[in-house]
Amino acid sequence: MARPPVLTPQADDFPRWYQDVLTKAELADNGPVRGTMVIRPYGYGIWERMQSEVDRRIKAAGAENAYFPLFIPQSYLTREAEHVEGFSPELAVVTHAGGKELEEPVVVRPTSETVIGEFMAKWVQSHRDLPLLLNQWANVVRWELRTRVFLRTSEFLWQEGHTAHATEADAAAYALRILHDVYRDFMVNVLALPVLIGRKTRQERFAGATNTLACEAMMGDGKALQMGTSHELGQNFAKAFDITYQDAEGTQQTAWTTSWGVSTRMMGGLIMGHGDDAGLRIPPKVASVQVVVLAIRDDPAVLAAVARISEALEDRGVRVKVDDRTDTSFGRRSTDWELKGVPVRVEVGPRDLENGEVTLVRRDTAEKQQARVVDLPVAVPSLLDLVQGSLLAEATRRRDERTVDVTTVDEAREAAQTGFARIPWATLGEAGEAELANHAVTVRCLQTPAGEVPATEDQPDVMAVVARAY
RNA sequence: CGGGGUGUGGCUCAGCUUGGCAGAGCGCUGCGUUCGGGACGCAGAGGUCGUGGGUUCAAAUCCCGCCACCCCGACCA
Structure with missing residues (x-):
């Protein structure tokens, strides 16, 4: 049957496919102000999974969460020459507030090196105060000329880590540790994206950094996406903000700092790194819904089985959603869950149920298999592991081939x-x-x-x- | 900043050339039949046609101004 495709096929127009899937999978909408986005509940649920996985790794690396203000005195930005030059064109500046013009304009943070540097200077006195390892989850604003939902928006959500160290070697080792243990580990093992790691060239380096490390992923169309960066800032910010300490010999020394971040851009990476012509394919470890248990018909035995199965799976720690909207056709509902990229569907209908069975469907391969209801608590988690692994293998194969x-x-x-x-x-x-x-x-x-x-x-x-x- | 384009229901758009009752598809609401792969029928709801002015008996349509957005370039990274 020749139905029009649900989405623009990737091979026809990849950017169009991306736009289509954002809307149809109910991930995000454009905001009312140019370049802003509204993240819808389904998309935000995935971001929350990303946050918790990244946050756990950041804490394991010893950094603690804090929160610094959205508004930064404009004068802070000007203290580091390269930094101000890099960010000036894309700053949003508040000149009026409270009904009058401000004495000093206030900048909406494009990143927080400056304001955090100011406070690090207060908190660091002794070599015993180092290293100081901070992270914050926040929104930042960069007034980009060209915007695209998740990939480059005027406002985005991220974590930004900021650390101060006694020595250059210690700072360098920490920046590398974040790249390896937090970013690459998360991207490969959770997002199932086989990222490359490396140094940026002088041309591509962060404004104010002495060295920028990055994770780069290949998207479905062969283009690259920078998924995360970790910077050595040398003593540039420490000097500009006077982050100094007294060493064990009693001499004043200047600290060495780092900064590192990943953002909602990773949502774009997830979409374009795994999606296919039928929609998203979310790796089980970041999926806010890992399994949908779908009642094929409005039938008492079916509905009872659906409730029983979903409870049994929840007891095994599986994130389950029940779909018992039997007033909507089966075809429509399966198409919707495919669009949303839910890794595994359990389809429960009267026919299978007579034999004590259900149909298991993998999103990544579209492969269907019969499974006995009593086996599901074991079969479903192991199928989720299989999907996780095969998405990584497929993305790795594509990257290597290309x-x-x-x-x-x-x-x-x-x-x-x-x-x-x-x-x-x-x-x-x-x-x-x-x-x-x-x-x-x-x-x-x-x-x-x-x-x-x-x-x-x-x-x-x-x-x-x-x-x-x- | 330069060039091009577009503003019409929630979305995508037709209608404008040649002024004459504001439309289609999708989505939405109700009822019925369906519903193991985007179902169908019938009945409905929903629009100051971006905005301000002008021409005219009459403007979505013609004229002038303004605004917003999109694309290409430039800029930025």
Whole structure:
């Protein structure tokens, strides 16, 4: 039967597919002010799962949560030269409040290095106060010219970690630890996205950082998305905000700071990293609904079985949703759950039930199987594990198939039209980087041949991964 | 900032050339039949046609101003 597709097929128009799925899966709407977004309950439920997984890892790395103000004195921004230069064009500034013009304009934070630096300076006196490891969950505002829901919005939600250390080595080690133990671990093991890690080039570095580390993922169309960054800030902010301490010998020293963040942009990564023509495919570990138990017909035995099954699964710690809206057709409801990417459906109908069975459907492969009702408490969790693993395997296969090694700038540009290209950094260099930029191709990160973070960009074997990016 | 385009029901849009009762599809409400893969029938609700002015017996439609948004470029990263 030739029905029109539910979504614009990815191969026809990937950006259009993205827009369609945002709406039809009820993830988000555009806000009334240009570039803002409304995150709907289904989308926010996924973000809450992301938050709790990331938060747990941040705490395991020793950082504590705090909260700093949304409003920052404009003068703070100007204290670090590169920082102000990088952020000035995209600041939202409050000039009037309380019915009159303000003495000093107030900036809506685009990031919080400055205000947190100011308070770190107060709190750090002694080497015993270090390291100081802080994190906050907050909204920030950057007045972007081009916006896209989740990927680049005027206001977005994120966590931003800010730490101060006694030595450069300690700061560098911590920035790397966050990249490895918090970001990469979360993205690979929870989001099922096989991210690359590496250093940013000078061109791509955060405004005010001495070194930026990043996680980069490949989307379904072969383009790259920066999923998270971890910065070494050297002593730039410590000097600008006077974060100093007395060392064990009684000498005044300047601290070394880091900052690191992941945002609601990861929602975009999740959508474009796993989605297919039928909709989202949410990995079980971030799914706010892992299993939907769907009553096929309005039948007492069916409804009773649905309630019993969902309770049994909840007892096993599975996040379950019951769909007993039998006044809506079965086809419509299965299509909706596919759009929303719920990893597993348990379809309960009178026919199967006579044999003590139900139908289990995997979202990732669309594969259906019969299962005995009594086996579900064991069968469903193990199927969820299987889906989690196979989404990661599929994304990894795509990334590897679409990554090629090249030796010239021209080849790199060509390869970046469909995926990632790896080229020796010594071959590309900043001149080659600038040439690629003319074709909307950028260096996503610098890596060792083994895919690890290189200590410096000058190592002779460093590889540049280049791609088109969101 | 330069160039192009669009503003009509919740959404997508037609109608404008040639002025004459404000429309379609989807969505929504009710009833019925359906409902193991986007169901169907019937009956409904819902719009100051972006905004201000002008022309006219009559303006969604023609003219002038303004505003907003989108696309391309530039800028930014």
